[in-house]
Amino acid sequence: MTPSDSAAGPVNIPAEPYEFVLDPATTALLVIDMQRDFLEEGGFGAGLGNDVSLLARVVEPLSRVVYAARAAGMTVVHTREGHRPDLADCPPTKLARGRLELGIGDMGPRGRVLVRGEEGHDIIDELAPAPGEIVVDKPGKGAFYATDLEPVLRNRGIVSLVVTGVTTEVCVHTTVREANDRGFECLVLEDCCGSYFPEFHEVGIRMIAAQGGIFGWVAASGALLAALAARPAAPAPS
Ligand code: TIU
Numbered sequence: 001m002t003p004s005d006s007a008a009g010p011v012n013i014p015a016e017p018y019e020f021v022l023d024p025a026t027t028a029l030l031v032i033d034m035q036r037d038f039l040e041e042g043g044f045g046a047g048l049g050n051d052v053s054l055l056a057r058v059v060e061p062l063s064r065v066v067y068a069a070r071a072a073g074m075t076v077v078h079t080r081e082g083h084r085p086d087l088a089d090c091p092p093t094k095l096a097r098g099r100l101e102l103g104i105g106d107m108g109p110r111g112r113v114l115v116r117g118e119e120g121h122d123i124i125d126e127l128a129p130a131p132g133e134i135v136v137d138k139p140g141k142g143a144f145y146a147t148d149l150e151p152v153l154r155n156r157g158i159v160s161l162v163v164t165g166v167t168t169e170v171c172v173h174t175t176v177r178e179a180n181d182r183g184f185e186c187l188v189l190e191d192c193c194g195s196y197f198p199e200f201h202e203v204g205i206r207m208i209a210a211q212g213g214i215f216g217w218v219a220a221s222g223a224l225l226a227a228l229a230a231r232p233a234a235p236a237p238s
Helices: 003-007 052-071 092-096 149-155 168-181 198-213 221-229
Strands: 011-013 020-022 027-032 075-081 134-138 160-166 185-194 217-219
Touching: 011 221, 020 160, 020 185, 027 052, 027 168, 052 075, 052 160, 052 185, 052 221, 075 149, 075 168, 134 149, 160 168, 168 185, 168 198, 185 198, 185 221, 198 217, 217 221
Parallel strands: 027 075, 027 160, 075 134, 160 185, 185 217
Antiparallel strands: 011 020
């Protein structure tokens, strides 16, 4: 980020239920759990019985948004769901849930499932964090629970979040709800979120913007990209 990026000021993004106004200088792009464990075979998502190919549609539009956010000087935060190798931070209830053949901590084709430091836990190559970007490891569904995300955002003066990632109705929704209660304004990019259940995605997205934006705003990524591209040129540094 350069000071001149943020000098270009706020942008208006057509959204539901009405336009979303963000200033890149006070906005973070949140990229939630774009990990091999959810998007590729042999990980947690597949072990839960899901068709992981359903999440692939998110990768291309989200890559474009990540690049645009970097160019606009926005803070980019990546999250990863997972646990300590000794599983000390994993509630026994989460460990037992589903009676899975390949459950949390078990050795799979991409290392131990949902365990930090393992291949499956890491972010997919297409969305690898750039040097200096913030990566938040979280033990739960919500990105604020038992993490330092909130002080990290507040210390940077962040007031708005552009929320993306997987899965729409699980970690994205939980995080948006947590953010909403903490006073952050959330714009959820519908084509940059994905679910193993298309119908849950549809309804989850609608729930966010319903009732006057009860949890936040919803737009397609194209609306954000167009608004950022149309920003007036920042004044030359003096
Ligand atoms: N199972 C499912 O849809 N999601 C998760 O377990 N975690 C996230 O959403 N990241």
